[in-house]
Amino acid sequence: MFTGIVQSQGTVVGLTGTSQECVLALRPQVECSLPVRLGDSIAVNGVCLTVSRLDSGVLEFDVSNETLDRTNLGQLKAENRVNLEASLSAESLFGGHLVVGHVDGLATLMNVKESMRSVWMEFKVASSLASFLAEKGSLALDGVSLTINRIRDEEDGVWVSVNVIPHTLAMTTLGHLVCGDGVNVEVDLVARYLQRARQVDQTYALTNDHNTLTGNDTQ
Helix, strand or coil: CCCCCCEEEEEEEEEEEECCCCEEEEECCCCCCCCCCCCCCCEEECCEEEEEEECEEEEEEEEEEEHHHHHCHHCCCCCEEEEEEECCCCCCCCCCCCCCEEEEEEEEEEEEEECEEEEEEEEEEEEHHHHHHHCCCCCCCCCCEEECEEEECCCCEEEEEEEECHHHHCCHHHHCCCCEEEEEEEEEEHHHHHHHHHHHHHHHHHHHHHHHHHCCCCC
């Protein structure tokens, strides 16, 4: 479990393997204070990965085909920067929102402009995630906890805008994005379960209606 408050950045050393499974190697910033041990969970661009090897300050992670299909990790190249966050402990401060590191899809940066000292960014998200997004709700982009300012539902997807403050720009990779870049999206955990509960309620309501009409009601 994470909060979407990025603690450090890392530099990609390499991504090796096949289209089915890869090994991602990265080196945290020199000033990084992440308490990393073998087997720890680390959010890398918002993706929960397990530290499988430690070697001279380089962290290695095994990345499965499922993760490669759903995230932007497969597009990483040597020297790319990534956002890093260690998993929560009992003593951790809870500064963002509940983030589990299970990416729901990708968003594309469509527009960006300065807004006072902050930067306004607009992303296009797949329409399949529309029901999980709400104005002033939370979402994680490349592992960064952000508040949704505005939403526009269009035929080609959901357009979501956020404001990124100077501190977040300095601490994360968001300040290096350009239009057309893809970022990992994780919707709010509460919204995910509410949507599932609504689907289940609708399914059982339809089943009960059908049983009543056909005389198969066993209640």
